[in-house]
Amino acid sequence: MESFSFYENNILKNTISSMIVKNRVVNSFLIYGEKGLGKKTAADYISAAFLCEKGNGVPCGECKSCRMILHKTHPDVIYALPSGKSGNYKIDTLREIVENAPIMPNEGKYKIYIIADMDNTLVPAQNALLKLIEEPPDHCVIILTAQSRSALLPTIISRVVSLSVHEVSSGSCEKALAQYGYKSEDIKKAIEILGGNIGKCKSYLDGESIVDAVTITKNITDSIISADEYLMLKEFSELIGDKPMTLLVLNLLCEVIRDAMSANAGCDEKILIGTYKNGAVKLAKHISKAKARKIYLVITKYIERINSNGNLSLAINSLCSEIKEIM
Ligand SMILES: [Zn+2]
Numbered sequence: 001m002e003s004f005s006f007y008e009n010n011i012l013k014n015t016i017s018s019m020i021v022k023n024r025v026v027n028s029f030l031i032y033g034e035k036g037l038g039k040k041t042a043a044d045y046i047s048a049a050f051l052c053e054k055g056n057g058v059p060c061g062e063c064k065s066c067r068m069i070l071h072k073t074h075p076d077v078i079y080a081l082p083s084g085k086s087g088n089y090k091i092d093t094l095r096e097i098v099e100n101a102p103i104m105p106n107e108g109k110y111k112i113y114i115i116a117d118m119d120n121t122l123v124p125a126q127n128a129l130l131k132l133i134e135e136p137p138d139h140c141v142i143i144l145t146a147q148s149r150s151a152l153l154p155t156i157i158s159r160v161v162s163l164s165v166h167e168v169s170s171g172s173c174e175k176a177l178a179q180y181g182y183k184s185e186d187i188k189k190a191i192e193i194l195g196g197n198i199g200k201c202k203s204y205l206d207g208e209s210i211v212d213a214v215t216i217t218k219n220i221t222d223s224i225i226s227a228d229e230y231l232m233l234k235e236f237s238e239l240i241g242d243k244p245m246t247l248l249v250l251n252l253l254c255e256v257i258r259d260a261m262s263a264n265a266g267c268d269e270k271i272l273i274g275t276y277k278n279g280a281v282k283l284a285k286h287i288s289k290a291k292a293r294k295i296y297l298v299i300t301k302y303i304e305r306i307n308s309n310g311n312l313s314l315a316i317n318s319l320c321s322e323i324k325e326i327m
Helices: 010-021 039-051 064-070 091-100 123-134 170-178 184-194 198-205 208-225 229-237 243-264 277-286 289-307 312-326
Strands: 028-032 077-079 111-115 140-146 161-164
Touching: 010 039, 010 161, 028 039, 039 064, 039 077, 039 111, 039 140, 091 111, 091 123, 123 140, 170 184, 170 198, 184 198, 184 243, 198 208, 208 229, 208 243, 208 277, 229 312, 243 277, 243 289, 243 312, 277 289, 289 312
Parallel strands: 028 140, 028 161, 077 111, 111 140
Antiparallel strands: none
16 A cells, blocks of 8 residues: 555544445545645546545555556546646646546546646636536546645635645655665655754655755855845745745754854864854854844744744744844
């Protein structure tokens, strides 16, 4: 079953399996949750639960149907393709799905449409889908995914079963990431910064989000050096909506400021640890050790607040104004 690499999230799994076991299936779903939590993996898991030859509500991962889904070759599991850079779905793409939906499945009992990442889908395109979601043929299962339920029209939301995906425990996250062959100490570090969001940890380990985070951290450091409130606000506002990235940047920023405090205390530059050592040295020349310490404490306070699920954009805004006060 873990061959689907969809860990924990037992509420979702139990909801699906009890539907299938009791033969009371629902045809339209929305899987929602932050980026990296495994919405598409959940969609595959649900497809396999519906199509598994064992039919006990939990994909076995071994039958022909499960294996085809794992390899993304099942003829009855259809992934809608977004178009262009924006990742929007064209009306035509969704209309085609609506038109083809009545055609019976090739192999299995169900034909499953996965329409992932619908966050930027415009209203007319969503409306094109509405007819299918209102009256789906019995053999159709439609699985939508989005980061937030508010991305979808209320008329769609009211007709789908919404299932949320959640962070997993450190143990499951480690297990999931170990499959990709990362070093165990790197995995631990990623989980420490990003929590049990497997996708975010993976992109951190692949050096994807870290690149963006380092850039933002550098720019924020520069904005503190030059006392440029506008630049600081602009950089911080990039983080709104992305909690793992915010935490990553704040952790990196803490390192830079800790370095600045060390540099201020006359430590050798060689012992600095952060990602922006030059910035730390410059920062040390522009603000006193006492100010650096205050900023450091403010940031750690907000890391805690954001970790305990405070409102992210509120936290970013007040963090920004507290740093401005200190500057
Ligand atoms: Zn199976």
